[in-house]
């Protein structure tokens with residue numbers, strides 16, 4: 001129990017303690033931890049000698065602390081728990097608690113590289129049916145390796161950053177028509193979960209599933225904004241490019257791997273059995289319950305536990321060729337979709353490529369996003385001791401195109 005008053009059903013209790021970067025009027029950006037409806041200012045705590053790492057926490061990004069490695073993460077988490085549960089520390093710690101409503105939450109880390117996977121069997125099957133109605137929905141490689149691509153790190157934005165509708169080449173009308181240039185007519189979301197690397201790895205040395213906790217700092221929510229018309233035309237044969245690279249949004253709180261240990265569940269059975277480098281000796285499904293809201297109305301509730309490829313398998317695959325990790329590398333899961341319509345993680349699936357418009361709770365209809373629409377993805381997970389872990393939310397509003 002913490003001496004701080006935290007709502008019983010708050011997902012930001014003592015078992016969570018996610019890290020973020022915040023700014024108050026007139027102060028520099030600094031690292032904080034969410035507790036209840038407050039942010040605990042770690043730069044302030046370090047300045048008062050209550051935690052180690054003033055340099056990390058005053059730097060305005062999590063990268064320094066993430067690079068410090070697992071021993072530092074574990075020690076800091078234990079120290080914060082002590083400070084927040086020992087009543088004798090209350091007078092010393094209280095001055096460093098700020099109401100979350102008084103701060104601006106920034107992008108929590110500098111993104112080094114960005115990889116996006118395609119790990120949901122339900123999403124990959126639906127997308128295959130939509131884009132290749134004649135063929136098998138899953139391509140032959142899909143159950144042998146976690147399919148992915150390298151995305152654009154420089155356009156990963158903080159939650160709340162407005163999203164300008166991208167322009168590009170797209171086909172309007174019959175499929176044999178010449179492409180035209182203009183704003184995307186099929187702007188979409190992808191509800192995803194990402195993990196971020198802290199400890200770098202050695203070039204030429206793959207990172208095994210067993211070493212996941214040594215390298216990965218934590219998890220965030222990701223919205224991989226997508227222009228489906230641009231994507232469909234440009235993506236043959238090399239895959240996602242400008243239809244994805246204009247913007248990706250991440251949630252402000254990085255939930256430590258340790259906070260999600262109680263959410264680990266057995267993932268879906270894998271058939272065929274993956275090659276040895278992709279085998280994990282622990283269950284790494286994660287029981288994260290996502291919800292997608294458009295203009296405040298709930299439209300879908302995807303379950304992350306249904307993902308076919310797990311995070312440690314993704315990390316092992318991304319490094320099996322010897323590609324090394326850098327602090328700040330972001331790995332997103334791919335769209336999280338389930339077997340029912342209520343669990344689909346993007347409008348492409350929810351509206352079947354626009355052919356079955358979605359009725360929003362306010363009665364409006366959508367095939368794809370319109371200017372002014374706000375999309376929010378949020379998630380919770382079971383935490384230790386019967387608690388709930390809140391992953392917070394990632395949100396963004398569509399602005400008109402500039403072309």
Ligand code: MN
Nearest residue numbers: 116190224334
């Ligand atoms: Mn994606």
